[in-house]
Amino acid sequence: MHWSLRGKSTRHIKQKPSVPGAPKIDKFLYPQDMYVYVTLSSVRLFCDTRSPLTEKFQYILSLFPQDLVFAFSYGSGAFQQHGHKSTEENVVDLILVVEDAEAFHELNLERNWKHYSSLKYLGPHTLASFQEKWGARVYFNTLVPYKHGLLKYGVVSSSAIIADLLDWEWMYISGRLHKPVMPLVLPDANHPIRSALKHNLQNAMHTALLLLPDNFQEENLYQTLAGLSYSGDFRMSFGEDRNKVKNIVRPQIERFRNLYASFWPGLAAYAEFNSTTGRCEQDTSPAARIYHLNLLPKKIQQTIVHEWNRNGRWQDVEDVFRAAAHDTECPELVKEAVQKTVKASSWTQSLKGIPTAGFIKSIRYGFSKINKMWKSLQKTHGES
Incomplete structure (x- = not known):
């Protein structure tokens, strides 16, 4: 069934000119205090710069096998967050996307044997199987020392990240990419990851709008977008900074604005x-809700239908969405679907992290997270 809604007049954000032709991926490297954009049907994924990567990140990339499909840094090691004086003392978080996980681990073991826990003795085939069959399909090496500090890097196959970006199968890597990241290596122009990155941001916009009221401030939108991947994550109750979402968004308003600006015309x-004014206004009528529900990622749609039919009745997707769109609890239904997805992957990936990091590193990493949470609680208490 086709659903339509007569549109209201709208003011569009000015669009900045696109960047013609991108360089090859081995030269597509960027500095810590900037980030890049690529154009995908006029959708901006990052922000513009052609400056070379800082020495620190050049060195970090040189540690790994060079056949990476996509690589990016995220978190407080890439961008300054509220409450951090700089990025220099923070752990650098990386995601490395590869075509062949086993081949990558084989080469990486030769280069970086000490990065791995005792699982390395089982060989690259077992490491790749453990990566591809458990948790969110990411293999993390944690608290890896290098000359500038500590690294934490996750290895994920291109097929797994595409499934997560398009369908929010685990809402793990996709959630990190709802926020500004520092790209270190970009995929080839015709690689499907490119379009999947765009769809992931679209997924996030439709989800966030279903969770928000008819009038809200720009910062509320970005906090909702940034908070999607933390909703349902057990670590937010035990082992994470309680102000994490606000700390991410407030210093990066302009980056969030650039990341999502190109989606407004399509939502006119x-x-x-x-x-x-920084004010956002949206239609929250049943017809508008149906529009957004139909464009949610597959995993969230499936969870909504499953939860709706828990009382023993069975309604198909179209009937569920029609009924949910007229229900005042529609935002809560969407929120619960997101929480369920995040909760499942956060638990399984955290359990997976114990053998991949090793027992000692797992304890150290856990204590560092608890310390962050304790400091944020003290700060919140002091301000109240």
Whole structure:
């Protein structure tokens, strides 16, 4: 069934000119205090710069096998967050995307034997199987020392990250990419990861709008977008900074704005953003909700249908979405679906992290997270 809604007039954000032709991926490297953008059907994924990567990140990349499909840094080691004086003393978090996990681990074991826990003695085939069959399909090496400090890097196959970006199968790597990241290596122009990155941001916008009221501030939108991947994550109750989402968003308003600006014209019939006042207004009618529900990622849609039918009845997707769109609890239904997805992957990936990091590193990493949470609680208490 086709659903339509007569659109309201809207003010569009000015679009910056696109960047013609991207360089080859081995030269597509960027500095710590900037980030890049690529154009995918006029959708900006990052922000513009052609400056070379800082010496620190050049060195980090040189540690690994060079046949990476996509690589990026995220978190407080890439961008300064509220409450951190700089990025220099923070652990650098990386995601390395590869085509062949076993081949990567074989080469990486030759280069970086000490990065791995005792699982390395089982060989690259077992490491790849453990990566591809458990948790969120990511293999992390944690608290790896290098000359500038500590690294934590995750290895994921291109097929797994595409499934997560398109369908939110685990909402793990996809969630990290709802926020500004520092790309270190970009995929080839025709690689399917490119379009999957765009769809992931679209997924996030439709989800966030279903969770928000008819009027809200720009910062509320970005906090909702940034918070999607933490919703349901057990670590937010035990072992994470309680102010994490606010700390991410507030110093990076401009980066969030650039990341999502190009989606507003496509939402003109349902939502508008006034860049002068920072106010957002949207239609929250059943027809608008159905529009967003139909464009949610597959895993979230499936979870919504499953939860709706828990009382023993069976309604198909179309009937569920029609009923949910008219229900005042629609935002809560979407929120619970996101929480369920995140909760499952956060538990399984955390359990997976014990053997991949090793027992000692797992304890150290856990204590560092608890210390962050304790400091944030003390700060919150002091401000109240």
